Amino acid sequence: MGERVCAVIVTYNRKALLRECLKAVFSQTRPPDHVLVVDNASTDGTPEMLQEEFPQVEVLRLPENQGGAGGFHEGMKRAYEQGFDWLWLMDDDGLPVPSTLEELLSERELEFKGCLVLAKEDLGSTAFYYPLPTEGHTKDVSAIEAAYPQGAIRGFLNPYNGCLVHRSVVSRIGLPLKKLFIWGDETEYFLRARCADVKMGTLLGARFWHPKDRQKNRKLVLFGRAVFLPFSDDPKRFFLIVRNQTYIYWNYISRFKLFVRLILYVLAFPQSAPMVLRASWAGIRMAWFHRALCTEENTDVVR
Structure with missing residues (x-):
């Protein structure tokens, strides 16, 4: 039996975006074995939409909005306890391309794998900054591809945006910190993994759409x-x-x-x-x- 993947999607009051995200997840060339939606106590009809349109999805509805940090904490905990080998993490406003999960799984060395997160609003730009090998950061897709001809950025990734985490990483470093609630919780988890010498990187062939960083x-x-x-x-x-x-x-x-x-x-x-x-x-x-x-x-x- 091959390794099993659980997609963990955190949502809060964005049912239209969640619908598009789920359609993209179910359209993968290598679909996940299970899909878990963590609902941060949405009030916009999200539970009803999920029940009517995606009855195959497991829904973990939280009693209150716990932010992205709390949502991923509870979702990763549930998927880990269910025994899945890989946790595929994303927010409701992200969109994997059809081959994203297949590309991530095809790489056999890394334990924590990130996508090249592209800006929905600009085909030539990433949603977030990526480091260059010499110095500085860029959002220019062409510059990133030219800087890393081997197709991977070792030691760096943008967590939660379509990233794939092996259960061994959770065993070693734990879950996201609920107390952070929002902003920086993904950076903290990435740095915690780096300090634990987790083998990680961004795979440029694994593409994931996301709105530009609004910070x-x-x-x-x-x-x-x-x-x-x-x-x-x-x-x-x-x-x-x-x-x-x-x-x-x-x-x-x-x-x-x-x-x-x-x-x-x-x-x-x-x-x-x-x-x-x-x-x-x-x-x-x-x-x-x-x-x-x-x-x-x-x-x-x-x-």
Whole structure:
């Protein structure tokens, strides 16, 4: 018997996008063996749509919205406990091309495999930045393909966007942190896997469509180097961005760079300085109770 794959799709109040996602999942040249939809307590008729149009799908309905972090935590936990070998992860706004899963499974060495995530709005661009072998990051598909003629970016991937995780990875590093809720939870899981020496990479032949990164950034120039500070006009989301960023920098990247970033946040958003201080303290406290076993800085993921 071959290895079994469970697709884990997290959704919240986007039933039209979920419908298209599920159609793409069921149209795979190598379909998953099981499909699990984690519904973050949607109120837009998602449960009824799933029951009527996709009765073959298992639905895990959460009692409240637990964000992407909570959704993937519960979905991966369910799929892992059911004994599946591979967990194929995505949000409801992603679209795998017909050969995505087949391409991911055809590679036999990696334990954590990512797709080249293409922007739905721009055929020549990726939805997120990818590192170049020498220095810098790019969204230009042609530049990425030229930089990696072997067809893979070893040691880097964009989690959750069609990525494939072997159950052995979950056994070693655990599940996504629910407490992160949204923003940065995927980066934290990637860095945790890297610190555990998980064999990972992006397979350029595995394509996955996703909307462009909608995160707002304020660009500053410090000693001739561009620094990007993510932010939100929503105070609650802004708090989570700063808190989770603090947690990630403290545990995985650089505490010195964290303090520099926090100073820049105060200078760039003086009206939000009290919130920045509260959020950063919350992130440090969370990092203290969830220490990462990381022996070196992951500065190459910083843009």
